Amino acid sequence: MALAEVHAARQMTLANVRAAHERIKPMIHHTPMMMSDSLSQIASTRQLKIRFFIKCENLQKSGSFKFRGASNFMAQQSDAALRRGVVAVTTGNFGQAVALAARTASRARSFPIHASVVLPATSAPSKIEGTKRNGATVVLAGSDPEDRERVAKQILQYTGGTLIGPMDDPRIVHGQGTATLELMDQVRESAGETLDAMVLPSGTGGILAGAGIVCEDTDTMVFGCEPSEGGPDLQRGLASGVLSRPKKQTSVADGLRAATSKGNFDLIRQKRLVDEVYTVPESEIKQAWRLLMEQLRVIVEPSSAVSIALVLFNEGFRSMLAARKSHWNIGIVLTGGNTTVTRMLEEFEGGRRGVRP
């Protein structure tokens, strides 16, 4: 590891996640933790009893847990830096989070903070709208990540502003980690229980790395999951020791169409923060997506359904659980809720008619 990486890894402690939580508490929603008898019942058999404890970050400000990381990053910037504006490069929820975090910080500090969000030119109109509605300037660049980074660099050179990110920046990871920290507290306080395991999805790996830090010195196991479609790079990387660029990503779980960040990968691997990473096929993600909405009565984007799909449908995962013990309290984070009714129509229409249009 280079010296900078050693330094970053050393910062990745529960104490720093707790400090981040104190820092961002006034800005974030303390999102509800839900238990679902019906989902737990569906997941349970005679041999394997599962109770779900579900953290609703789809109800977080800006519609995803990413508001936590963006807020924690922003809170540690000087007035002078923020006056020059912030820039984010993203394909999705992080842009909306940065836009809203900038607006929130702007109100708190009583001066305008300009946010520029660089999105692929092919982004869904609802995503562009959502980012603009939160007050950011949307800059549309190519669909290639390198194009977008070049555009961001130009903006930064011109404005002298601050780049929010990358997603393995410790300030971001600490912020994301506060979601699972809160979940642990809620499980203890409102149900008097502890979690036997958490299951988190991995895109750039931020919320998974955060959960790993939170659970490091506890008895709570941490499992990761990725869509099979488009190349599960974290699973392969942990198996081979080398992170390779994933193939073109096309999963319905659009929030996870991202390469694992180098720093998050190194952290997860070197500190062995995650017990195992599994993959989930598209049909199971969609089935779990529908179940979540109908049984839990919350709107989630498909990325939020990957963990539930793993627990409900993956026989390898379920056998592994059952072999260890019979009763499992499992923590899940619904990572985001940024979807539209139109998107749902498109995704489910085929299923209803028996054919994909």
Place this chain on the structure above:
Amino acid sequence: MALAEVHAARQMTLANVRAAHERIKPMIHHTPMMMSDSLSQIASTRQLKIRFFIKCENLQKSGSFKFRGASNFMAQQSDAALRRGVVAVTTGNFGQAVALAARTASRARSFPIHASVVLPATSAPSKIEGTKRNGATVVLAGSDPEDRERVAKQILQYTGGTLIGPMDDPRIVHGQGTATLELMDQVRESAGETLDAMVLPSGTGGILAGAGIVCEDTDTMVFGCEPSEGGPDLQRGLASGVLSRPKKQTSVADGLRAATSKGNFDLIRQKRLVDEVYTVPESEIKQAWRLLMEQLRVIVEPSSAVSIALVLFNEGFRSMLAARKSHWNIGIVLTGGNTTVTRMLEEFEGGRRGVRP
């Protein structure tokens, strides 16, 4: 009023709603109260500033506030009575609520409590399934309410069981009232605010009457709303002084396809519990339904959208508000979340294509 009615009306006090709350607290979910900057922004103009405080009873056990009334009724029955079983006549959410309340009471009292739910033979399969899944026996009878009542009477004669209802029974109304009682507390505790008004939908009138009792000696105004389609019987009844049977009800807000209960009507009218009742057209209910799901990220059934639609779109209502003062804290109850993705597809498909199929 007959003596029994006088007696019932005298029971309708805030103290009794509070007592109901203490009674059912261990059984119900303390559902979250959500604030939505985006919905409040959409509702506000330069002249009229609106802040929504939204109580998520769609996340209540059994998927609607009706679990409160059913639980409060059940809690006041003797063991001997409950051993003979309970019967409910309903077209919707109340059946699922009674089924789950019976199962919950059964666990608490350690003996089986058999619930029979009489539904129209034409009920949606998902509704029948939901009721069965909660452990009740579903009895399908004719689509005419009188047919169903006759069947229920036969079951009661045979079993010696207890009829849960009707919907103007004080034990039911007190239970439903706890939803708005909790909302008032949550607005005060978590936001340090008070409500200027509550807007509640009316089917049989239970949650509206309950809210009226809760707000009776406060400065919070209470407004009711009904779908225009199929005959707004409460609005007409209050105007004419006589409750007439509504026309065949076909509104998309299926949870409100019910006649106002005589007792709830008398109570609302005689105690002047409601400031005004408005009607809402179908297109506005659907638009608000979609907005709620996309902006608040919760699954609601269309009945839950009628209040929001009134506040967002009814110019008469909005002018009345603006004429009184410029800033309004408005409380809303999302009454239920029992819908399916298939139902959404059916309802929104036409809009997406520009034609109704």
